[in-house]
Amino acid sequence: LSCHTAKTVQKWFDQLKEAPASQVFRIPGVQLHTTGALMGASVEDFNNAKAQLGTLKKDPGNHVKLKIYALFKQATQGPCNTPKPGMLDFVNKAKWDAWKSLESVSQEEARQQYVDLIKSLVSAEGPAVATPPPESAQAFQSLLVTTEDGITTIRFNRPEKKNAITLDMYKELIDALHHAGKDDSVITVMTGSGDFYCSGNDLNNFTGIPQGGIEKMAKDSGELLKHYVKAYIDFPKPLIAVVNGPALGVSVTVLGLFDVVYATESATFHTPFSQLGQSPEGCSSYTFPKIMGNAKASEMLLFNKKVTATEACNLGLVTEVFPDGSFQSEVWTRLKAYAKLPPKSLALSKQLIRSKEKEKLHAVNDAEVERLIERWLSDECMQAIMNFFQAKPKL
Numbered sequence: 001l002s003c004h005t006a007k008t009v010q011k012w013f014d015q016l017k018e019a020p021a022s023q024v025f026r027i028p029g030v031q032l033h034t035t036g037a038l039m040g041a042s043v044e045d046f047n048n049a050k051a052q053l054g055t056l057k058k059d060p061g062n063h064v065k066l067k068i069y070a071l072f073k074q075a076t077q078g079p080c081n082t083p084k085p086g087m088l089d090f091v092n093k094a095k096w097d098a099w100k101s102l103e104s105v106s107q108e109e110a111r112q113q114y115v116d117l118i119k120s121l122v123s124a125e126g127p128a129v130a131t132p133p134p135e136s137a138q139a140f141q142s143l144l145v146t147t148e149d150g151i152t153t154i155r156f157n158r159p160e161k162k163n164a165i166t167l168d169m170y171k172e173l174i175d176a177l178h179h180a181g182k183d184d185s186v187i188t189v190m191t192g193s194g195d196f197y198c199s200g201n202d203l204n205n206f207t208g209i210p211q212g213g214i215e216k217m218a219k220d221s222g223e224l225l226k227h228y229v230k231a232y233i234d235f236p237k238p239l240i241a242v243v244n245g246p247a248l249g250v251s252v253t254v255l256g257l258f259d260v261v262y263a264t265e266s267a268t269f270h271t272p273f274s275q276l277g278q279s280p281e282g283c284s285s286y287t288f289p290k291i292m293g294n295a296k297a298s299e300m301l302l303f304n305k306k307v308t309a310t311e312a313c314n315l316g317l318v319t320e321v322f323p324d325g326s327f328q329s330e331v332w333t334r335l336k337a338y339a340k341l342p343p344k345s346l347a348l349s350k351q352l353i354r355s356k357e358k359e360k361l362h363a364v365n366d367a368e369v370e371r372l373i374e375r376w377l378s379d380e381c382m383q384a385i386m387n388f389f390q391a392k393p394k395l
């Protein structure tokens, strides 16, 4: 740099300080790269934090994820100058807003804040303890699946999101059910981690608009739902729901396809379809009226009536209700005894009970999915989903 005046060199350094990370400066006779080491966190710290982010075990929640996203963009690209996404593109709009809000934060400061935020998330998780999965556990992202004492247990495992079912989770559930139907267990149990059984369809499934547009998204979701419900209709062994807390939407409707439903006293059952501009699925438009009669089914499926475990038991949707305090011990003692019964006898008896209806159930599933594809494209449904996310200052 000695061949340039001090003033010129100072000007280049000033530009360099303001430059986005990784930018290359061409100065006569030299090439300078921004390294991020000028102040605050170094590029190395930043890259380490980026790598650590992928190792977090707990989902930090949408609010924090937005912050991380915005800091990352600000640190690597500087202020947001991309066009604002449309109103209905909820996820991208929220991301854009978060990035835009950091307009006045310098890239160095954003990098430092990013590193500090990731550090705080990592330390909040405590020291990493390697816990080997049980021998019979299968690897899924959002489910815990184990086989023990003749029982395959499929556990919804997104407690921080109340076990809402993402698109990938539907696929995992289909796989887990197929596997459980063929493994050497006698019965299969579905239950939830945390305080919820399941909050139904993850409403984010309908917020990002993929390539191919919303028509394709609705069609693909319809196909996925059809296969998901089919996995219950065709399930060959006794299938038991252990409803450990509130259940919503699609996690309730498929209960009509289970053989036994045990619920803890504080569980509730809610199918808010009209509220969401949607229509029933999981064969509930057929199984609910059959189980509880048209009038009671209509209260649940048309008018969003949330019922308690005891009410659901009186309606015939739930087999038995247990006190919260003894729910787990009573239910699992009973299930372990069931799993000692002769497996072939159980499977064949189930087939006798269910086979007469299979064809009908598949036809109902097809019709429900067809109606839902149309509903998902309706203004009523889009507005309802938008309301859910707008009601909360989070995604």
Ligand SMILES: CCCCC/C=C/CC(=O)SCCNC(=O)CCNC(=O)[C@H](O)C(C)(C)COP(=O)(O)OP(=O)(O)OC[C@H]1O[C@@H](n2cnc3c(N)ncnc32)[C@H](O)[C@@H]1OP(=O)(O)O
Residues within 6 Å of the ligand: 061, 062, 063, 160, 161, 162, 164, 165, 167, 170, 199, 200, 201, 202, 203, 204, 205, 221, 222, 224, 225, 248, 249, 250, 251, 272, 273, 276, 278, 281, 394, 395
């Ligand atoms: C292939 C597609 C098939 C589609 C099949 C269609 C099915 C239809 C249905 O399933 S309809 C039912 C849809 N579910 C809902 O409408 C429930 C929406 N959620 C809620 O009403 C509430 O979150 C709650 C009552 C389940 C829990 O309320 P609570 O106040 O106790 O907790 P939070 O709201 O703070 O929830 C914690 C975080 O979990 C996120 N979350 C919960 N449920 C869902 C969901 N269904 N979809 C997306 N996200 C959900 C919530 O947003 C919080 O996240 P955050 O911490 O990041 O803010």
